[in-house]
Amino acid sequence: MASQPDTISRWAEQVSDRLNPILVKETRQALKSKQxxxxxxxxxxxxxxxSAFVLMALxxxxxxxxxxxxxxxxxxxxxxxxxxxxVPFGAFRSLLAERDLNTYELLNIxxxxxxxxxxxxxxxxxxxxxxxxxxxxxxxxxxxxxRGVDFxxxxxxxxxxxxxxxxxxxxxxTFSTFARxxxxxxxxxLVLLGQLVWIMGASIGLxxxxxxxxxxxxxxxxxxxxxxxxxxYYVAIFVLCLQIARAQLTFESDNRSTGIRLSSAALYxxxxxxxxxxxxxxxFGGTSPxxxxxxxxxxxxxxxxxxxxxxxxxxxxxxxxxxxxxxxSQLPKxxxxxFLAVPxxxxxxxxxxxxxxxxxALVGLxxxxxxxxxxxxWVRISKFTIGLCCYILFYAGMSAALGRWLRKATPLxxxxxxxxxxxxxxxxxxxxxxxxxxxxxxxxxxxxxxxLTDPVSTLETLDSSVTWADEIMAAxxxxxxxxxxxNVHTMWRGFTEVVFLxxxxxxxxxxxxxxxxxxxxxxxxxxLDGAAVTPEPSTxx
Amino acid sequence: MNxxxxxxxxxxxxxxxxxxxxxxxxxxxxxGNLKAVxxxxxxxxxxxxxxxxxxxxxxxxxxxxxxxxxxxPTAGDAFVGGYSVVDKPDEVRRILGFMPDxxxxxxxxxxxxxxxxxxxxxxxRGAARRDAIERVLVFTELRKLAEKPIDxxxxxxxxxxxxxxxxxxxxxxxxxxxxxxxxDPRARVELRELILLxxxxxxxTVLISSHILTELSEICHSAAIVEAGQILASGSRDAIMQGxxxxxxxxxxxxxxYVVGDVNKLQRWLLEQPHVSSVRIADKNARFEFTGNxxxxxxxxxxxxxxxIEVVSFQGRAHSLEDVFMAVTKGITx
Numbered sequence: 001m002a003s004q005p006d007t008i009s010r011w012a013e014q015v016s017d018r019l020n021p022i023l024v025k026e027t028r029q030a031l032k033s034k035q036x037x038x039x040x041x042x043x044x045x046x047x048x049x050x051s052a053f054v055l056m057a058l059x060x061x062x063x064x065x066x067x068x069x070x071x072x073x074x075x076x077x078x079x080x081x082x083x084x085x086x087v088p089f090g091a092f093r094s095l096l097a098e099r100d101l102n103t104y105e106l107l108n109i110x111x112x113x114x115x116x117x118x119x120x121x122x123x124x125x126x127x128x129x130x131x132x133x134x135x136x137x138x139x140x141x142x143x144x145x146x147r148g149v150d151f152x153x154x155x156x157x158x159x160x161x162x163x164x165x166x167x168x169x170x171x172x173x174t175f176s177t178f179a180r181x182x183x184x185x186x187x188x189x190l191v192l193l194g195q196l197v198w199i200m201g202a203s204i205g206l207x208x209x210x211x212x213x214x215x216x217x218x219x220x221x222x223x224x225x226x227x228x229x230x231x232x233y234y235v236a237i238f239v240l241c242l243q244i245a246r247a248q249l250t251f252e253s254d255n256r257s258t259g260i261r262l263s264s265a266a267l268y269x270x271x272x273x274x275x276x277x278x279x280x281x282x283x284f285g286g287t288s289p290x291x292x293x294x295x296x297x298x299x300x301x302x303x304x305x306x307x308x309x310x311x312x313x314x315x316x317x318x319x320x321x322x323x324x325x326x327x328x329s330q331l332p333k334x335x336x337x338x339f340l341a342v343p344x345x346x347x348x349x350x351x352x353x354x355x356x357x358x359x360x361a362l363v364g365l366x367x368x369x370x371x372x373x374x375x376x377x378w379v380r381i382s383k384f385t386i387g388l389c390c391y392i393l394f395y396a397g398m399s400a401a402l403g404r405w406l407r408k409a410t411p412l413x414x415x416x417x418x419x420x421x422x423x424x425x426x427x428x429x430x431x432x433x434x435x436x437x438x439x440x441x442x443x444x445x446x447x448x449x450x451x452l453t454d455p456v457s458t459l460e461t462l463d464s465s466v467t468w469a470d471e472i473m474a475a476x477x478x479x480x481x482x483x484x485x486x487n488v489h490t491m492w493r494g495f496t497e498v499v500f501l502x503x504x505x506x507x508x509x510x511x512x513x514x515x516x517x518x519x520x521x522x523x524x525x526x527x528l529d530g531a532a533v534t535p536e537p538s539t540x541x
Numbered sequence: 542m543n544x545x546x547x548x549x550x551x552x553x554x555x556x557x558x559x560x561x562x563x564x565x566x567x568x569x570x571x572x573g574n575l576k577a578v579x580x581x582x583x584x585x586x587x588x589x590x591x592x593x594x595x596x597x598x599x600x601x602x603x604x605x606x607x608x609x610x611x612x613x614p615t616a617g618d619a620f621v622g623g624y625s626v627v628d629k630p631d632e633v634r635r636i637l638g639f640m641p642d643x644x645x646x647x648x649x650x651x652x653x654x655x656x657x658x659x660x661x662x663x664x665x666r667g668a669a670r671r672d673a674i675e676r677v678l679v680f681t682e683l684r685k686l687a688e689k690p691i692d693x694x695x696x697x698x699x700x701x702x703x704x705x706x707x708x709x710x711x712x713x714x715x716x717x718x719x720x721x722x723x724x725d726p727r728a729r730v731e732l733r734e735l736i737l738l739x740x741x742x743x744x745x746t747v748l749i750s751s752h753i754l755t756e757l758s759e760i761c762h763s764a765a766i767v768e769a770g771q772i773l774a775s776g777s778r779d780a781i782m783q784g785x786x787x788x789x790x791x792x793x794x795x796x797x798x799y800v801v802g803d804v805n806k807l808q809r810w811l812l813e814q815p816h817v818s819s820v821r822i823a824d825k826n827a828r829f830e831f832t833g834n835x836x837x838x839x840x841x842x843x844x845x846x847x848x849x850i851e852v853v854s855f856q857g858r859a860h861s862l863e864d865v866f867m868a869v870t871k872g873i874t875x
Contacts, residue, residue: 017661028654105641106706109610329628
């Protein structure tokens, strides 16, 4: 009969076999690392020190005040320091260290998927978070015993801190996947550190506020609705970050886009869903007769959605066209599935298609809602929505077209450069009319069409001005149309490449991400022509 | 994987038949204007050790990284065990072990934990994982160092561990980038023997790059010489050397004669003979270019002895891989 230690050891091994290998390795490393031991020691020592001071203040005193809420910020500060700063920064460093120590490539050539790598790193950060929470829990219990702290609020704050830490760790990991060069690593480390310090400070402030003033009203129904909204965005952002990090670690010829596009689309529809629910509640949920719609939240939501979707479209539409052989071989066999999958598959044309379809859906939904919402404000919202969509179409379409032209001119121009160029172009066109006004000695141009490249000013005018609204709308529709027309051909090619399994044409192949030859386009085309006849091994496996 | 035998493995080039395990077809990898790999093609068969030789910046590492699926070709393709590195990288990774030129060391990890991690990363579970680790520890003779932190290992032991990591999933194909760099002579010999065992006894396909050509020539069945991203010569070791001789400027071969007595007399005698040129003498030997065929070589020896020259040895001077390398490369750097 096996002895008890043997049984435990065998059981532990069986459990570890089911765990992510990186989690096992990193946990072993972390428990031996000086950084973990030092942080743990600081936390415990800090906790004991605070407790000792409190006890000294209590012993011999007659003060019966509830000390709990005064002491909590110190304990919570210790916790926030570890789980909002040390652990996320450790997760960030963990992936960077793989590159510094030349182990990343070793990891990359194993059979671990990029997703497993990200999960492993993230989970090992969570193990540390759990240990730190365990270490602080006796002190928090002590704090509760000192009275003045509401137990449900305390639990709510701690659980929220844990979830916040989980997301911040993932964000840090995602951040680290972009830091490939040494200079980028230094810059991103500093930026991240700044952000983490800010998040830590904000967490301490918010947690203290909630506990000190017992400001969470658990009996309020809106608290749970708010919680649901936050939770849904939490999950959506978490998945999006995971997909971005996974894509960054994915093999170049593999599909890096679909996960990001799907999770971005989910976030887009989630926003529209919540917006729709809010509107439904506002319109049909017992609004008093004669009252008008409160439009500010709608504008805010649409503006955030516009910025988010504009970013997504910029990234998706400026991808290089052409599917790699690997992705082509993985396309669904079913015509219908391929048809449905088109907007979510890699390629700038298909990215533009995704942008257009989603914007069209937004405009369609706005008009459809107008049939039920008989409110004068809704007309303004509809115009605002169309204007917003036109801007996204124009800037994304221009960026995509520009990227294609520049890549044709020099294959050294890659999507990253296109995006940077597009952002600069967007910023300049936004600022240009306002800068021009500075040189006119405060005699600002009155014609709102002069500010057409400035979305904020134009959308404001569109919303408020009656006299210029038609002209602005016409101009925006022309801009959106131009953005669309410039990409119709590419969108069609992207569509047929997937749906009808069309082979890429020679000029498309020249834009393939792997074609980096610069000096001799003719030779490049020759080589790629050769490559197009896919080499076969002597025998296939 | 077996324990290394105490006998030195013999070098028998395998017949170049059957399906090649590594096939590279018109591989190109350009970085902007730099043509790091420019139309490289070659094949390696099971049980074969191929030396991948070239100066720094020749494109060896880039080619190897493409084979290991760490990079993608600009054009062309490479197949490992029949799987394309572009289309089926996951399958390639299962059957290929890559040892890069730098050994990546994790901190706060010992030898056993290091191998354990990679065994897990390759999907080994439970007893299979323990067996895989044990096999590697025995093969690389690292058993005694199992509990030693890897950042305290010597260079030689680190390279052994690196080889062990490469072997943990028992790959069919090994791609070793400068595995002997920085090793002392003993460690180099030991590593060389391990690599030979892998090819000759375990039938692994080995593609190995090194700057130490004398060593490569001792373990390689075949070689590919690359410079400025292009293959200058490739094939079996003997064929390359033979080919180099054939492609000499005057179809000549170099002969060397050791004599007892006056070497100057030998020089004078040689200069009077047909097919002989460029006679150079040393202490007791003479080297010269000979353009005749084998029969004429035999006649020359007969005449030499008949002419009263006391010959100790008469031999064609073997071209080393180093000679071929120096002859075919031009020292181009990019």
